[in-house]
Amino acid sequence: MSSKSKSKPFKACRSCKALVDRDNEICPVCGSKDFTDEWEGIVIIIDPENSEIAKTLEIKNKGRFVGKVI
Numbered sequence: 001m002s003s004k005s006k007s008k009p010f011k012a013c014r015s016c017k018a019l020v021d022r023d024n025e026i027c028p029v030c031g032s033k034d035f036t037d038e039w040e041g042i043v044i045i046i047d048p049e050n051s052e053i054a055k056t057l058e059i060k061n062k063g064r065f066v067g068k069v070i
Contacts, residue, residue: 009021010022011024012066013027013034013035014035015030015032019064020035039069039070040067042064042066045065046062
């Protein structure tokens, strides 16, 4: 892990792209245990049904998500 990724306060779920606190062991959105420190961009979805960004990123829930999992 690079020093750049260590400075990130959150980790991303590889399955659903949810942005979660470092101490979470299970993703609160999808239940996955597969996380990464390698991600880019933050997207906050308020209304997933009417958000073009949510549709493009295939996000179905409200919350904080990453734009890209590396």
